[in-house]
Amino acid sequence: xxxxxxxxxxxxxPPLDGTxxxxxxxxxxYRRKHLxxxxxxxxxxxxHLLELxxxxxxxxxxxKTQRDLLRGRTLINLFxxxxxxxxxxxxxxxxxxxxxxxxxxxxxxxxxxxxxxxDTAATLNAMQCDLLVVRHDQSGAPHLLARKxxxxxxxxxxxxxxxxxxxxxxxxxxxxxxxxxEGLTVAICGDVLHSRVARSNIHLxxxxxxxxxxxxxxxxxxxxxxxxxxxxxxxMKEGLKGADIVMMLRLQKExxxxxxxxxxxxxxxxxxxxxxxLAHARDDALVMHPGPMNRGVEIDSAVADDPVRSVIKExxxxxxxxxxxxxxxxxxxxGRNDV
Ligand code: CP
Numbered sequence: 279x280x281x282x283x284x285x286x287x288x289x290x291x292p293p294l295d296g297t298x299x300x301x302x303x304x305x306x307x308y309r310r311k312h313l314x315x316x317x318x319x320x321x322x323x324x325x326h327l328l329e330l331x332x333x334x335x336x337x338x339x340x341x342k343t344q345r346d347l348l349r350g351r352t353l354i355n356l357f358x359x360x361x362x363x364x365x366x367x368x369x370x371x372x373x374x375x376x377x378x379x380x381x382x383x384x385x386x387x388x389x390x391x392x393x394x395x396x397d398t399a400a401t402l403n404a405m406q407c408d409l410l411v412v413r414h415d416q417s418g419a420p421h422l423l424a425r426k427x428x429x430x431x432x433x434x435x436x437x438x439x440x441x442x443x444x445x446x447x448x449x450x451x452x453x454x455x456x457x458x459x460e461g462l463t464v465a466i467c468g469d470v471l472h473s474r475v476a477r478s479n480i481h482l483x484x485x486x487x488x489x490x491x492x493x494x495x496x497x498x499x500x501x502x503x504x505x506x507x508x509x510x511x512x513x514m515k516e517g518l519k520g521a522d523i524v525m526m527l528r529l530q531k532e533x534x535x536x537x538x539x540x541x542x543x544x545x546x547x548x549x550x551x552x553x554x555x556l557a558h559a560r561d562d563a564l565v566m567h568p569g570p571m572n573r574g575v576e577i578d579s580a581v582a583d584d585p586v587r588s589v590i591k592e593x594x595x596x597x598x599x600x601x602x603x604x605x606x607x608x609x610x611x612x613g614r615n616d617v
Pocket of ligand 1: 360361362363364365435444568569570
C-alpha cells in the first residue's frame with residue numbers, strides 16, 4: 279500500500295497539456311526526452327525551438343513570469359565545470375517558468391568525497407528531479423547520465439563535444455538580427471579544436487542552410503573537420519572575406535596538453551579579431567563571441583564593445599529565452615526517444 283502511494287506521489291509528472299498560448303502541441307519535438315546535442319536535430323525541430331524562444335524574449339524583457347508552466351517541477355543545475363552565463367540563465371529560465379531550481383555546487387558536494395558521477399545521478403534521481411542540466415569536462419557525460427536517470431537531461435556543455443543551447447541562442451541572435459539563417463556565410467574563428475560551441479554551431483548552421491567556414495591555425499583544427507560540411511581557412515583575411523557573421527572562439531588553454539599556439543601576443547597578431555581584420559567581412563557583418571572572452575587574445579576590446587557590430591551582450595540575453603524554450607519543450611516530452 280505504502281509503495282502504491284509513493285508511486286502516485288513520486289511518479290514523473292505527465293506532460294502538460296497544450297492550453298498555454300506559447301505551448302501549442304508540436305509532435306515534431308515533443309517526442310524527445312533529452313537535449314544532448316544539436317547533431318541529429320532536424321530543421322523543423324530547430325525551427326520550433328527558435329520560434330518558441332523568440333516568443334519568450336519579450337516575456338523575459340518584461341520581467342514577468344509564466345509560473346504555471348513548470349510549477350511543481352524541479353530543475354537541478356549540476357555543473358562540474360565553471361560557468362557564469364549558462365548556469366545563471368538556466369536558473370533564471372527555470373524560475374521564470376515556475377520551476378523549483380536547485381544549484382548544486384560540485385565543489386561542496388560529495389563528489390569531493392569520491393562519489394562517482396553515476397552515484398551522484400542516482401541520488402538526484404531518487405529526489406524526483408524532473409530536469410537535470412549538466413556541464414562536465416568529459417565529452418559524453420550527459421549522455422551517460424541520460425541513460426541512468428528518469429529526469430530529462432540537458433547538456434550544458436560536455437568537454438569538447440557539444441553545447442547545444444549555446445548554438446540555439448547564437449542562432450536566435452542571428453535570426454533576429456539578419457531575419458534568416460539560410461544562405462548566410464558564417465566564419466567561426468580560432469580554437470575550433472577544443473570548442474564544443476563550434477561543433478554545435480557547425481551542426482546547427484549547416485542543418486539550417488548557412489555556409490560555414492572555420493578559420494584558424496592548423497594546430498587548432500580537429501582532424502575530420504572537412505567531413506562536417508565546412509570550408510577550412512588558415513588565413514583570417516581569406517576566411518573573413520564576405521562573411522555575414524564573424525563568430526570568435528575562446529582560446530581554451532586549460533584544455534591544451536601541449537603548446538599549440540605561440541605567445542598570446544603572436545596569437546592575437548594572426549588570429550585575434552581587430553578592426554583591420556574585420557574590415558574583410560561584409561560592412562554589416564555581426565561580431566559574436568560565446569564568452570567568456572580573452573580580450574586582447576582572440577578579440578580586441580574595441581571590436582567586442584562596438585555597439586553596432588558586436589551582438590555579444592544580445593547573445594547572453596537570448597540565452598535566457600532559449601533555455602526557457604528548451605525547458606518548456608522538454609517538460610512536455612513523452613520520453614519515448616532520446617536525442
Ligand atoms: N558561453 C558559455 O557557456 O559561458 P559560461 O561558461 O559562462 O556558461
